[in-house]
Amino acid sequence: MSDLEQFRSEARQWLEANCPDSMRTLGRREDMVAPGRKQAFPSDDAKIWFERMRDKGWTCPDFPTEYGGGGLDVAQTKVLKEEMFKLRCRAPLTDIGIAMLGPALLEFGNEAQKAEHIPKIVRGEIRWCQGYSEPGAGSDLASLQCRAEDKGDHYLVNGTKIWTSFATEADWIFCLVRTDPDVPKHDGISFLLIDMETPGITVSPIQLISGDSEFCQVFFEDVKVPAGNLVYGVNKGWTVAKGLLKHERKMIAELSQDFIGGKLSLRQAAAEYLGNNAEGKLKEPGLRAAITNHEMNMRAIGLTAHRSHLEGLAGQVDPRIPMIMKYVSTTEFQAKDELLAELLGYRGLGWKDDYFDEEELKASRSLMFNKSLTIAGGTNEVQLNIIAKRALNLPSH
Amino acid sequence: MALVLTEDQQMLKETAKGFISDAAPVDEFRKVRDAGEAYNAELWQQMAELGWSAVAVPEAYDGLDFGITGLGLISVEAGRQLVASPLQTTSATGASALVLGKSEDARRRLLPEIATGETLVALAVDENNHHDPLYTNTAATPVDGGYKVDGSKVFVAEGNYANYFIVVARDAAEKFVLLLVDANAEGVTRNAVQLIDSRDYANVEFSGVSVSADDVLADGDDAETIVRTLIDIATVMAACELYGIAQQAFEQTVQYLTEREQFGQIIGTFQALQHRAAHAFAQLQLLKSVILDALDAAEKNRPDLAMAASHAKALANDTAQLITNEAIQMHGGIGLTDELDIGLYFKRVRTLRNAYGLSSYHRRRYARLSGY
Numbered sequence: 001m002s003d004l005e006q007f008r009s010e011a012r013q014w015l016e017a018n019c020p021d022s023m024r025t026l027g028r029r030e031d032m033v034a035p036g037r038k039q040a041f042p043s044d045d046a047k048i049w050f051e052r053m054r055d056k057g058w059t060c061p062d063f064p065t066e067y068g069g070g071g072l073d074v075a076q077t078k079v080l081k082e083e084m085f086k087l088r089c090r091a092p093l094t095d096i097g098i099a100m101l102g103p104a105l106l107e108f109g110n111e112a113q114k115a116e117h118i119p120k121i122v123r124g125e126i127r128w129c130q131g132y133s134e135p136g137a138g139s140d141l142a143s144l145q146c147r148a149e150d151k152g153d154h155y156l157v158n159g160t161k162i163w164t165s166f167a168t169e170a171d172w173i174f175c176l177v178r179t180d181p182d183v184p185k186h187d188g189i190s191f192l193l194i195d196m197e198t199p200g201i202t203v204s205p206i207q208l209i210s211g212d213s214e215f216c217q218v219f220f221e222d223v224k225v226p227a228g229n230l231v232y233g234v235n236k237g238w239t240v241a242k243g244l245l246k247h248e249r250k251m252i253a254e255l256s257q258d259f260i261g262g263k264l265s266l267r268q269a270a271a272e273y274l275g276n277n278a279e280g281k282l283k284e285p286g287l288r289a290a291i292t293n294h295e296m297n298m299r300a301i302g303l304t305a306h307r308s309h310l311e312g313l314a315g316q317v318d319p320r321i322p323m324i325m326k327y328v329s330t331t332e333f334q335a336k337d338e339l340l341a342e343l344l345g346y347r348g349l350g351w352k353d354d355y356f357d358e359e360e361l362k363a364s365r366s367l368m369f370n371k372s373l374t375i376a377g378g379t380n381e382v383q384l385n386i387i388a389k390r391a392l393n394l395p396s397h
Numbered sequence: 398m399a400l401v402l403t404e405d406q407q408m409l410k411e412t413a414k415g416f417i418s419d420a421a422p423v424d425e426f427r428k429v430r431d432a433g434e435a436y437n438a439e440l441w442q443q444m445a446e447l448g449w450s451a452v453a454v455p456e457a458y459d460g461l462d463f464g465i466t467g468l469g470l471i472s473v474e475a476g477r478q479l480v481a482s483p484l485q486t487t488s489a490t491g492a493s494a495l496v497l498g499k500s501e502d503a504r505r506r507l508l509p510e511i512a513t514g515e516t517l518v519a520l521a522v523d524e525n526n527h528h529d530p531l532y533t534n535t536a537a538t539p540v541d542g543g544y545k546v547d548g549s550k551v552f553v554a555e556g557n558y559a560n561y562f563i564v565v566a567r568d569a570a571e572k573f574v575l576l577l578v579d580a581n582a583e584g585v586t587r588n589a590v591q592l593i594d595s596r597d598y599a600n601v602e603f604s605g606v607s608v609s610a611d612d613v614l615a616d617g618d619d620a621e622t623i624v625r626t627l628i629d630i631a632t633v634m635a636a637c638e639l640y641g642i643a644q645q646a647f648e649q650t651v652q653y654l655t656e657r658e659q660f661g662q663i664i665g666t667f668q669a670l671q672h673r674a675a676h677a678f679a680q681l682q683l684l685k686s687v688i689l690d691a692l693d694a695a696e697k698n699r700p701d702l703a704m705a706a707s708h709a710k711a712l713a714n715d716t717a718q719l720i721t722n723e724a725i726q727m728h729g730g731i732g733l734t735d736e737l738d739i740g741l742y743f744k745r746v747r748t749l750r751n752a753y754g755l756s757s758y759h760r761r762r763y764a765r766l767s768g769y
């Protein structure tokens with residue numbers, strides 16, 4: 001048996017022995033375990049599962065062991081994910097600290113920053129949020145204005161950040177701030193870590209069309225941030241931002257690929273809500289073709305993600321693949337939402353009350369909320385710009 | 398690691414790319430077309446000497462036993478330069494029909510000659526305007542352990558110069574029968590049909606043609622599976638060629654976007670064109686993964702070959718159509734001229750989309766195989 005197969009077998013045994021039965025079912029959005037000072041577990045099993053995974057370092061399986069991570073290499077991490085998927089193990093902890101800030105800090109942070117923050121991410125002690133966009137800086141992120149003035153031992157931060165997910169729940173925020181307003185826009189940005197309990201920070205949730213309000217606006221008024229919280233170097237924040245954005249786009253792409261049908265896969269929904277004809281085929285041939293189209297696209301995206309992984313293992317990395325993954329995954333995920341809404345008819349447009357079941361309400365909320373997928377972390381248009389410029393080498397103006 | 402090529406496969410791909418771009422660029426196809434020929438026999442001989450005709454032939458019959466993936470990779474490169482040759486019909490489908498079939502005698506007689514490229518084979522399946530083996534009416538009547546064949550096949554690729562036909566027919570019980578028919582046998586007549594891609598197509602009549610027991614490749618309960626598998630292999634090969642054409646047309650178009658100037662600017666700086674090119678690139682990358690997976694399914698005869706083949710053909714059809722349409726639009730008027738290769742790619746894609754099924758056929762089949 002190869003080392004990797006040996007690892008697979010051990011991982012599977014450990015998961016089988018340690019993952020509680022109730023954690024081996026499809027989770028809903030509200031079943032997700034988030035980290036932080038305000039952490040509350042949706043169930044006792046969720047807590048047990050989280051603690052076991054945390055102690056093994058598998059909340060962050062590919063982080064170095066010196067910071068509490070699992071120390072697994074790329075291939076082992078994939079194997080662990082595959083085994084968790086096969087056993088339907090839920091993620092023990094879901095957080096942008098794990099998916100975005102952690103990897104960026106490991107790449108760009110100094111030793112003190114890594115030693116302070118990474119173990120807390122692994123152990124789920126701190127919940128992070130992201131301060132990137134501003135009211136005047138969306139797709140043109142580099143035009144951001146939130147100001148951080150150098151005051152010697154600290155920076156004085158004034159300005160605002162918007163579309164910050166879960167800012168009301170988060171303990172810390174990582175921000176892009178303007179440290180030099182007199183140079184070209186990309187060259188005057190720094191990356192700053194800020195404790196949300198620092199005086200001068202206020203948070204205001206934003207109500208969305210879906211009824212959700214996880215997106216917030218964060219206001220900074222004379223907020224003093226220790227100088228040691230600046231990552232990588234003054235005015236070098238754009239480099240960190242780009243590195244982190246790659247992790248963000250990968251995360252969004254993967255979230256979109258992990259299509260968990262729940263009770264309502266498209267074909268089940270079609271059979272249940274539209275019905276079959278006498279031959280046992282879906283009644284509506286147009287929708288049948290649309291479902292097939294979606295299933296084929298999802299299969300193609302899955303195969304491409306897998307191909308990219310195998311190319312990486314074989315030392316034949318094609319850097320152009322990650323550039324397309326967010327674009328194709330989020331586009332297809334929205335197509336699924338639209339299709340599901342069509343299959344459910346009025347039942348896919350419920351707002352609330354007992355007339356609709358949970359899955360139906362989820363479908364209508366997703367239809368609206370998931371419109372954010374092709375906007376957040378770089379709009380589709382920005383993604384296409386990147387492909388045109390970096391993958392196809394098309395010229396700029 | 399089916400989605401990543403092995404070293405040997407990578408080497409074959411590089412060899413194929415190198416040889417075809419040197420010895421068989423699109424200009425060579427133009428010569429064949431302008432001379433009214435079906436293919437360049439001298440070029441085919443060179444391809445055979447490189448061993449390409451022997452790729453899917455088992456070692457026991459003087460072949461290389463390299464696997465269908467190898468032929469797929471050559472087909473991709475051949476697609477890029479519009480090489481007209483019997484590679485797919487003979488080396489992939491023809492060899493596979495004999496390997497899958499039950500006649501050891503036919504294998505011994507023909508596989509060594511297929512391996513050397515001397516014997517050429519064509520697959521005769523379609524009888525209508527659209528591909529669907531369900532509508533096979535060619536009749537196979539049992540005679541002396543063999544069969545008598547009556548029926549008409551249309552748009553048989555490489556059918557005017559093939560030495561043998563692999564014929565899909567049905568017996569009285571409506572079961573598939575797969576037969577090897579000598580193209581010069583009594584009762585076989587063929588007429589050339591010209592399609593827009595200037596390739597070789599024949600309408601073939603079989604009128605009381607006798608087929609000996611040794612030339613029965615499949616009948617009875619096994620025939621359905623063998624016929625389906627064979628057509629799936631042919632389908633994947635067509636998808637490979639489409640992928641090759643799509644890649645080439647795309648690369649030439651992106652190149653053109655960096656050269657052509659209008660309004661005092663390189664047109665590749667226009668976001669409207671950049672985004673369409675980027676979208677096409679994403680589709681090509683998805684197609685690549687699906688093609689590699691389908692080749693693996695064909696090579697290993699995986700249980701999900703039918704689904705993988707339908708997926709590959711549907712996506713190849715759609716992507717090649719998108720890209721050749723975009724290629725013409727982005728080139729503007731010059732894209733419609735015979736002088737530019739873009740129009741030739743467009744024409745070949747149109748006929749290949751029909752070969753072994755349009756996207757609608759494959760979507761319907763995929764849905765049926767998925768159980769809904």
